[in-house]
Amino acid sequence: MLAYILRRMGVMVVVLAAVSVCAFVIIQLPPGDYLDDYIAGLQARGTEVDQAEVEALRHQYGLDRPLYLQYLRWIGKIVRGDMGYSFVYARPVEALLKERLPLTVTISVLTLLFVYAVAVPIGIYSATHQYSFADYGFTVFGFVGLATPNFLLALVMMMLFFYLFGLNIGGLFSMEYVGAPWSFGKLLDLLAHLPVPIVVLGTAGTAGLIRVLRGSLLDELSKQYVITARAKGLDEQRLLFKYPVRVAVNPMLSTVGWLLPEIVSGETIVAIVLGLPTIGPLVFNSLLSQDMLLAGSTIMLLSFLTVVGTLISDLLLVMVDPRIRFEALQS
Numbered sequence: 001m002l003a004y005i006l007r008r009m010g011v012m013v014v015v016l017a018a019v020s021v022c023a024f025v026i027i028q029l030p031p032g033d034y035l036d037d038y039i040a041g042l043q044a045r046g047t048e049v050d051q052a053e054v055e056a057l058r059h060q061y062g063l064d065r066p067l068y069l070q071y072l073r074w075i076g077k078i079v080r081g082d083m084g085y086s087f088v089y090a091r092p093v094e095a096l097l098k099e100r101l102p103l104t105v106t107i108s109v110l111t112l113l114f115v116y117a118v119a120v121p122i123g124i125y126s127a128t129h130q131y132s133f134a135d136y137g138f139t140v141f142g143f144v145g146l147a148t149p150n151f152l153l154a155l156v157m158m159m160l161f162f163y164l165f166g167l168n169i170g171g172l173f174s175m176e177y178v179g180a181p182w183s184f185g186k187l188l189d190l191l192a193h194l195p196v197p198i199v200v201l202g203t204a205g206t207a208g209l210i211r212v213l214r215g216s217l218l219d220e221l222s223k224q225y226v227i228t229a230r231a232k233g234l235d236e237q238r239l240l241f242k243y244p245v246r247v248a249v250n251p252m253l254s255t256v257g258w259l260l261p262e263i264v265s266g267e268t269i270v271a272i273v274l275g276l277p278t279i280g281p282l283v284f285n286s287l288l289s290q291d292m293l294l295a296g297s298t299i300m301l302l303s304f305l306t307v308v309g310t311l312i313s314d315l316l317l318v319m320v321d322p323r324i325r326f327e328a329l330q331s
Helices: 002-028 034-044 051-060 067-079 093-128 133-147 150-165 184-193 195-221 224-231 236-242 244-248 256-265 268-274 279-288 292-320 322-330
Strands: none
Touching: 002 067, 002 292, 034 051, 067 292, 093 133, 093 195, 093 279, 093 292, 133 195, 150 195, 150 268, 184 195, 195 244, 195 268, 224 236, 236 244, 256 292, 268 279, 279 292
16 A cells, blocks of 8 residues: 555656646746736836836846746745745735635635535435435436536626625625724624625535435445345345445545645636635736746645645545455555
């Protein structure tokens, strides 16, 4: 097992190196750089631009160097734990991420708990009561949830709350608490604003997980070992949760690799629509303005979480499923 983990960690290093190159090249593909966009904005407002000052800034940020030297400088700082300085926000990238990370993680973790708390019982019930009225109802909910984009659901809920109750559900705080120091009142205000983004973000994931768990469990319930166990009189609840459910959760565990980056980044489009102060809109703005250090550092962070999450997912599958454990030990 140790050799398997070490081999996977070696692959992770290669994957992250390849991702760093691809991310740097793709971000640099649009013509110009941050300073070009900044100068164009100043000129559009009629502001005089001193060319000498522009060249000094270009040299200061290393934008006058060849691309491969810019990459080596950037990746060298990343390896040393220095994410650099954001051009747009004029602040260290690490400080920007630390500022938005707690709220992003809070929303994402609560959404994840909501998804599993709702989807797992419904998926099991739907599979064990196949073709019942409730099963048809959950199936309709699953298809509607999968077909409705989260950002569209966010717009619909914002419109309904405003016209029916006169409430603005955008953001995570009321106007009087925006920018205010943390207090018990601000915490209560945050808790009052959390249900809407949690429901919006969790709808599609809940619907998809219900369909996955239902299909996997139905497949297990039709297998010979379940039929034999029932014929021998094994208690239905014990049979269900000891064997079929344990195997049916494999597809759920295999998606853990996607959960870690989602917890950090959140749903970018939904966050923009609802005005959530999470990391997703921060990265979006950095890409629009070609803020290489902020965009590249965040992409590398999400990539690192993805490969780590994939390793954790594989190890969980090895722990849960003896068949996978045997293959892992043999490889």
